[in-house]
Amino acid sequence: AQSVTQLGSHVSVSEGALVLLRCNYSSSVPPYLFWYVQYPNQGLQLLLKYTSAATLVKGINGFEAEFKKSETSFHLTKPSAHMSDAAEYFCAVSPPWGYSTLTFGKGTMLLVSP
Amino acid sequence: DAMVIQNPRYQVTQFGKPVTLSCSQTLNHNVMYWYQQKSSQAPKLLFHYYDKDFNNEADTPDNFQSRRPNTSFCFLDIRSPGLGDAAMYLCATSKDRQETQYFGPGTRLLVL
Numbered sequence: 001a002q003s004v005t006q007l008g009s010h011v012s013v014s015e016g017a018l019v020l021l022r023c024n025y026s027s028s029v030p031p032y033l034f035w036y037v038q039y040p041n042q043g044l045q046l047l048l049k050y051t052s053a054a055t056l057v058k059g060i061n062g063f064e065a066e067f068k069k070s071e072t073s074f075h076l077t078k079p080s081a082h083m084s085d086a087a088e089y090f091c092a093v094s095p096p097w098g099y100s101t102l103t104f105g106k107g108t109m110l111l112v113s114p
Numbered sequence: 115d116a117m118v119i120q121n122p123r124y125q126v127t128q129f130g131k132p133v134t135l136s137c138s139q140t141l142n143h144n145v146m147y148w149y150q151q152k153s154s155q156a157p158k159l160l161f162h163y164y165d166k167d168f169n170n171e172a173d174t175p176d177n178f179q180s181r182r183p184n185t186s187f188c189f190l191d192i193r194s195p196g197l198g199d200a201a202m203y204l205c206a207t208s209k210d211r212q213e214t215q216y217f218g219p220g221t222r223l224l225v226l
Binding site: 032036041042043044045046049051090094096097098100101102103104105106107 | 120147159212217220
């Protein structure tokens with residue numbers, strides 16, 4: 001079985017500061033990994049995904065994430081936070097075969113202050 | 115623009131009264147998924163269709179059923195909603211297995 005742990009239900013940063021959202025996974029084989037963003041009362045939007053190619057993945061809106069197999073981590077970063085980044089972020093994992101059924105972490109709410 | 119559409123965005127129903135949520139897509143994707151997301155929780159997969167093949171998650175309650183009459187539409191039926199079924203219901207599609215999932219805006223269900 002696969003699982004995802006997101007450390008910190010809430011993360012607060014100042015505008016312009018580094019954003020770091022943590023994600024660790026558990027899987028018997030290297031999975032595919034995803035970060036999604038959800039704005040209030042909206043669906044999920046894909047930020048980026050890792051599917052066993054380059055370990056450093058660049059996504060939309062200036063976000064990137066690095067797959068570290070030895071640490072079973074896939075942390076999301078952005079060098080400079082913007083007010084519009086305030087949202088909930090979900091890390092998800094899917095097996096590298098069969099259907100891409102996603103198992104999500106519990107989410108991290110990113111708060112950005114002026 | 116190609117997209118995933120969910121109607122209605124907000125649905126109020128009464129305890130025990132059957133309700134149907136709708137999802138349509140213009141992406142011509144083969145796979146359609148239904149997720150339940152309760153307040154402050156992660157989305158949880160209920161079931162998915164690959165074309166007409168239905169795949170139910172082991173822990174999805176029998177109270178939840180789904181229909182996919184054609185490629186474009188998929189419905190979520192809740193036969194006898196309980197208070198615990200109040201949640202956001204998200205529909206997603208992917209072109210094929212192992213392809214990126216695209217989500218609709220969700221339907222928020224309130225059970226009175």
